Amino acid sequence: MSETTIRFEDGAAYERGMGGWSRLAGEIFLDWLAPPTGLAWIDIGCGNGAFTELLIQCTAPREVQGIDPSEAQLRFARERPGARGAVFQQGDALDLPFEARHFDAAVMALVIFFVPEPAKGLAEMMRVVSPGGIVAAYAWDLLSGGFPFTPIMEELRAAGLNPPLPPSASISQMPALRDLWESSGLEAVETREIRVERHFADFEDFWSSSVGGSGSVGPLIKQMAPDEIERLKGKVAARLAIDSAGRVTGRGLANAITGRAPRRS
Numbered sequence: 575m576s577e578t579t580i581r582f583e584d585g586a587a588y589e590r591g592m593g594g595w596s597r598l599a600g601e602i603f604l605d606w607l608a609p610p611t612g613l614a615w616i617d618i619g620c621g622n623g624a625f626t627e628l629l630i631q632c633t634a635p636r637e638v639q640g641i642d643p644s645e646a647q648l649r650f651a652r653e654r655p656g657a658r659g660a661v662f663q664q665g666d667a668l669d670l671p672f673e674a675r676h677f678d679a680a681v682m683a684l685v686i687f688f689v690p691e692p693a694k695g696l697a698e699m700m701r702v703v704s705p706g707g708i709v710a711a712y713a714w715d716l717l718s719g720g721f722p723f724t725p726i727m728e729e730l731r732a733a734g735l736n737p738p739l740p741p742s743a744s745i746s747q748m749p750a751l752r753d754l755w756e757s758s759g760l761e762a763v764e765t766r767e768i769r770v771e772r773h774f775a776d777f778e779d780f781w782s783s784s785v786g787g788s789g790s791v792g793p794l795i796k797q798m799a800p801d802e803i804e805r806l807k808g809k810v811a812a813r814l815a816i817d818s819a820g821r822v823t824g825r826g827l828a829n830a831i832t833g834r835a836p837r838r839s
Contacts, residue, residue: 586650587786588622592684594783595722596624598770599828600683603712604632606766607832612636613678616702617660618667618695619685623651626660629681639672641665667695672702679708684828686711686751687740696758705837709760712768712830713746720746720827722772723784725813726791729806735798737790748829760833768830774822777811 611634617626620640629638638660642648648662665671667682667689680699682689689695699709714721716739721727727737744750748765755763774780785792795803815823 586622587792588647589624589650590783590786592722593622593624594772595770595826596621596684597628598772599712599768599826600625600628601632602768602770603683603710603828603830604628606768606830607708607710609633609679609708613708614676615639615679615681616641616670616672616677616699618670618680618682618699619688620648620651620662620683621685622647623654623657623660623662625681625683626651626662627654627656630659631656637677639663639677641667641670668698670698670702674701675704675707677703677707679703679710681708682711682713684713686713687716687742687746690741692742692745692754693758696754700758700760700835703835705835707835708832709755709835710830710832711751712828713751715748715827715829716740716743716746718747718827720829722824722826723791725810726784726806729809729813730791730794732809733802733806735794737794739790746829748831751829751831755831755833758833759836761836763831763833765829765831768828770826770828772824772826774824776820777807777814777816777822780814780822780824781807781810 613635614637615629615635617640620626620642626640640651640660640662645664651657651662680703686692703709730737752765785795
């Protein structure tokens, strides 16, 4: 493996690439959760605030805190007009800087596979929510082709390059998520699949949004020679749904889960 760490240090590039996908999946996720308005939320691994913005638009919360390790991403989040009112700060999912029972709901949106110890991360989520509070997450199914950039990653592997997977990629699969939530003592655990499609004007639109900036594929492609990139693009295009007008339809599959913190005596 040529790289072992996946970093997101460019909020604008993340917005162009993953931000659109995040909103598509996030809208379905929040519609499924159907939370009441007026809750206090913590968005763990909030990145550039794409999901945080959705939380505010869709749930009318009384409080939103966003936590992420990347200050560059947080700077972008703080400038989002739709995320005004949220408080963003640098922090660690394994050591949340909040007192117990502070929130009504804790969420990880496309994040839990980045947490090196998912069980500890989930324990932190449970710690900071009140009894009966919502503890929820959704994650691209990385090992079953659910990641929107899978066509690029598979062709990179075929070319002898190894785009890194997040440290806890296996937790993205539904059985692992369910086992984690149920073994933690969370109550009323529910799951669902989230399938999304994103449409691009043409292949170049798909390509530029997918490989720009940081992450798992962009840094590897930047190391390739121009002729190698062109061959790669041709092979990726052959994997995609492209209509007669050249428009590309990309697809993603995420697994979602929710539960309620146990009511403590």
